Amino acid sequence: MSLDRILPDRIGFGTAPLGNMFRAVPDEEASATLKAAWDQGIRFYDSAPLYGAGLAEIRLGELLSDKPRDRFVLATKVGRVVLDEVDTGSRALGEKGGLFSAGRPNTIVHEWTADATERSLEGSLERLGVDRLDIVWVHDVAQDFHGDEWLGKLEEARTGAFRVLTRLRDEGVIKAWGLGVNRTEPIELTLALDEPRPDGFLLAGRYTLLDHRHALERLLPMAEERGVSMVVGGPYSSGVLAGGTHFEYADAPPEIIERVRRIREIADHNGVSMKAAALQFSLAHPVSEAVIPGATKPSRIAEDLAALHEQVPARFWRGLREARLVSPEAPLPGGI
Known part of the structure; x- marks a missing residue:
């Protein structure tokens, strides 16, 4: 099913930060943030077993426990199976390994087989406390593999x-499935297949103000031609576009800090918030269906919603283009 028939709005909530990403988030802070999202009308929630070894799903499930199931759209991911046993060693989670060091200590198994997919879904349903999912993403299938090793993992998936996900969609158990990755290549290869065919994809960090040129070259024209929609994850590029210090799960390098400074200079000159610039840019492409910024503080929800609806003058977008801070191929709000 097309994502535009499933998603309730153009903005959702990405729960990675609530898996204790970068820091230990107190339960009361996580609960207050999720409550703020619900109270302010957010009805699309995206999670994953990886986020704190199930912590984000557990916290999200607590929010949703007393909400009518038909009132919200829920997405999670497969590719990691969270076990009951505690991992006493150093967990091999690749470039994302340090992100959730304050999460639950459970062992996480990386696997994209049919059996692992079914076990992953069972675990997610239990942690979320629901009887069904709307969208399931195949998570990080090209992550942390050297050379062409990831092609073998893609074949496993x-x-x-x-x-498995095609069968569940065809049986009406889920509404849609796709890839949830931060590389464009596995999506391109998947879209080139005759079958199985995904309904959409979640692309994290690759269609933002700071990184979008590669996606524009092949992936997005291919997706548009095939009628496949995109959900944009990480629209603030790990936070650096919203006043944070991280980019790509690490401290932002000097060249990124300088690029952000240049964007901010044009934004300040035109009275535009950085969050509005980031969200509205990511949504301007015709393939983009929604953005899912994350948060750990209740106040961030209001900021994100205000940014989504902020009136951004055309001169700001022209300024970015003239300064070569966005690709000339990137569609801009207002058809600029």
Whole structure:
């Protein structure tokens, strides 16, 4: 099913920060943030077993426990199975390994086979406390593998997770499935297949003000041609576009800090907030269906919603283009 028929709005809530991403988030702070999202009308929630070894799903499930199931759209991911046993060693989670060091200590198994996909879904349903999911993403299938090693993992997913999720979609158990990644290549290869065919994809960090040129070259024209929609994850590029210090899960390098400074200078000159610039840019492409910024503080929800609806003058977008801070191929709000 097309994502535009599933998603209730153009903005959702990404729960990665509530898996204790970067820091230990107190339960009361996480609960207050989720409550603020619900109270202010957010009805699309995205999670994953990876986020704190199930912590984000557990916290999200507590919010949703007394909400009518038909009132919200819920997405999670497969590719990691969270076990009951505690991992006493150093967990090999690749570039994201340090992100959730304050999460639950449970062992996490990386696997995209049919059996692992079904076990992952069972675990997510239990942690979320729901009887069904709307969207399921195949998570990080190209993450942390050297050279062409990731092609083998994609093949594992193609013959495992893809087929399980296609069957569940065809049976009406889920509404849609796709890839949830931060590389464009696995989506391109998947879209080139005759089958199984995904309904959409979640692309994290690759269609933002700071990084979008590669996606524009091949992936997005291919997706548009095939009628496949995109959800944009990480629209603030790990936070650096919203006043934070992280980019790509690490401290932002000097060249990124300088690029942000230049964007902010044009934004300040035109009275535009950085959050509005980031969200509205990511949504301007015709393939973009929604953005899912994350948060750990209740006040951030109001900021995100205000940014989504902020009136941004055309001269700001022209200024970015003239300064070569956005690709000339990137669609801009207002058809600029």
